[in-house]
Amino acid sequence: MTSDLNQRAFDRTSNEELHWNLPAETAMPSGKAVEILEFLRWYARERLDSRRMDERRSIDLGVVPEFADAGLLGLQVPRRYQGQELSYRDTFRIMEQLAAIDCNLFVMTAVQNAVGIPPIMQHASDRVKADVLPLLAQGKSLTTSAASEPGMGSNLRAMTTCATRNRDGSYTINGTKRWIxxxxxSHYLNVFTRLCDEHGEQLGYAGFVVDTTTPGFTAGPELLTLGLKAVPQNILTFKDMRVPADWMLGAEGEGITAANAAFMLARLVLAAGSVGAMKRSLEVAARYATRRTVATGLLVDNGRTQQVLTEAVAATQAVETLLDHLTFQLDMGEQPPELLYFVAKIIASEEMFTVVDRSLQMLGARGFLDTNIVGPFFRDYRLFRIFEGATEAITVYVGKMIHRNPAGFGEIVHAFPASRQVTDLVDEAASFTALRAVTEQEQHILYNVLGDLLCWSVMAALTSSTATRSEMHAYTAQWCEHKLRQRLTEARRDVGLELPSVSTLLSHIAGYEETIGDVDQRRPDEEHCVDPLLMR
Ligand SMILES: Cc1cc2nc3c(=O)[nH]c(=O)nc-3n(C[C@H](O)[C@H](O)[C@H](O)COP(=O)(O)OP(=O)(O)OC[C@H]3O[C@@H](n4cnc5c(N)ncnc54)[C@H](O)[C@@H]3O)c2cc1C
Incomplete structure (x- = not known):
């Protein structure tokens, strides 16, 4: 393991220029966090073979016990439940490091710590917490949350899995979850359902921790994903599965609140992971650019290369600055505005994917190889724009919330002491909240515009307030301001946009058949079932 990591690796945080007005003791990682970070770098160097995991579509056998031993599977679980009780800062730092190493390991650890454990920590009964949390925190059991279904992903309220209250107070769950x-x-998982009383009366939504050894639970097929191949996603079915009353998360009707516990923290963890993926891609791209000679000389000395790298570094720094801000609030016991979780998720995942793509492009043909980290990052991290709320769905949600409460725009953005010119741009962005759409489609576009404007207003105001910290911060602020200006130009265009009707569009697309046909492969596929003559 590296011995000097403690001294060297945290120059960033010990540098007053860079971090967000943190008291020194909050800025430095705790001893346990340093230990975990050292473990991860050692693990990456000595043990890990990402490509093998990818090809085998499974996590290496040693990962779970070694991660458990290092404390990685219960990062924020209180010590009384055998967890590490780490701060948000330490947790996000560890997740950033992990994402820089491998997306599969990042997602496995994120699902355990940010998707599976929080609903239990925040909403389970004391008895369930006492029974389950120590097992999870010590990595003796994995956990996750099951919300998505074949018929719904983005729209949680459209779920059909149903829990019915029985006369004895227990509940019976029926339904199918997908993509889990x-x-x-997982031995224990959180499942979110509609709720009915014993007479079939709808009572809203509910969440339960369930023991997956209970009769009625079946783990179905693994989905063959494009990337993230070592972390399986399964179809889960619940057929007359009985759950004791005190395994409910919170009270009856609080299912959406409990589900939010699974998804809000995860959005920030994904932002931390995005920072790790951006930094690692840029390390490799910079390595190549300083070694490769092209027609104009050394690649890194080419003006266009310099511009691409600078923009990518600015994007990375912008996301990091937002995350630092939110982390600081959380560690101080404050609750950041809910919409900032969405802003962080949207900006981080979108900018990360651009940075990974540009890094891959900078590597030329080598970017298309499967033997360095950037190509697999491109495939694996594509997911971040989809799960925990797909970008379009949550941008529209943010816009809708802001349209309902226009004062919220200023309350969120003016919390950052921005320059006069950025404040003027933000005020112009906020003025879009006064617009009213005529048709439903215009309204969707308006919400998207507002969500997007809020995102870039936050980024421009935030980075403007940190612009004097260094030359790079000044550029980052300028870059975010430019992005906001671009978004305003697009917004002016979008709100008045006249689109062809859906039927015109669809009939145009249907016309492609004339030139390319419309052919699906009839795959012979593989036989996976046991032959009936051999079956019991
Ligand atoms: C690898 C992987 C792992 C996953 N892990 C889990 C897990 O552990 N637990 C779990 O519960 N789920 C999980 N999911 C599911 C994931 O969260 C959903 O797939 C995601 O929320 C998107 O839902 P959907 O697929 O139904 O897309 P849809 O809701 O069908 O969306 C399709 C498209 O429409 C857009 N869209 C949707 N609504 C709107 C709107 N109102 N306005 C404008 N555009 C909109 C979306 O942005 C998207 O581009 C996972 C998915 C994947 C791929």
Whole structure:
């Protein structure tokens, strides 16, 4: 393991220029966090073979016990439940490091710590917490949350899985969940359902921790994903599965609140992971650019290369600055505005994917190889724009919330002491909240515009307030301001946009058949079932 990591690796945080007005003791990682970070770098160097995991579509056998031993599977669980009780800062730092190493390991650890454990920590009964949390925190059991279904992903309220209250107070769950990461590997998982009383009367939504050894639970097929191949997603079915009353998360009707516990923290963890993925891609891109000679000389000395790298570094720094801000608030016991969780998720995942793509492009043909980290990052991290709320769905949600409460725009953005010119741009962005759409489609576009404007107003105001910290911070602020200006130009265009009707669009697309046909492969596929003559 590296011995000097403690001294060297945290120059960033010990540098007053860079971090967000943190008291020194909050800025430095705790001893346990340093230990975990050292472990991860050692693990990456000595043990890990990401490509092998990818090809085998499974996590290496040693990962779970070694991660458990290092404390990685219960990062924020209180010590009384055998967890590490780390701060948000330490947790996000560890997740950033992990994402820089491998997306599969990042997602496995994120699902356990940010998707599976929080609903239990925040909403389970004391008895369930006492029974379950020590097992999870010590990595003796994995956990996850099951919300998505075949018929719904973005729209949680459209779920059909149903829990019915029985006369004895227990509940019976019926339904199917899909896409559930670690769904077949978890001993305990959180499942979110509609709720009915014993007469079939709708009572809203509910969440339950369930023991997956209970009769009625079946872990179904693994989905063959494009990337993130070592972390399985499964279809889960619940057929007359009985759950004791005190395994409910919170009270009857509080299912959406409990589900939010699974998804809000996860959005920030994904932002931390995005920072790790951006930094690692840029390290490799910079390595190549300083070694490769092209027609103009050394690649890194080319003006266009310099511009691409600078923009990518600015994007990374902008996301990091937002995350630092939110982390600081959380560690101080404050609750950041809910919409900032969405802003962080949207900006981080979108900018991360651009940075990974540009890094890959900078590597030329080598970017298309499967043998360095950037190509697999491109495939694996694509997911971040989809799960924990797909970008479009949550941008529209943010816009809708702001349209309902226009004062919220200023309250969120003016919390950052921005320059006069950025404040003027933000005020112009906020003025879009006064617009009213005529048709439903215009309203969707308006909400998207507002969500997007809020995102870039936050980024421009925030980075403007940190612009004097260094030359790079000044550039980052300028870059975010430019992005906001661009978004305003697009917004002016979008709100008045006249689009062809849906039927015109669809009939145009249907016309493609004339030139390319419309052919699906009839795959012979593989036989996976046991032959009936051999079956019991
Ligand atoms: C690898 C992987 C792991 C996953 N792990 C889990 C897990 O552990 N637990 C779990 O519960 N789920 C999990 N999911 C599911 C994931 O959260 C959903 O797939 C995601 O929320 C998107 O839902 P959907 O697929 O139904 O897309 P849809 O809701 O069908 O969305 C399709 C498109 O429409 C857009 N859209 C949707 N609504 C709107 C709107 N109102 N306005 C404008 N555009 C909109 C979306 O942005 C998207 O581009 C996982 C998915 C994947 C791929």
């Amino acid at each position: 990461s670690l769904g077949a590997a």
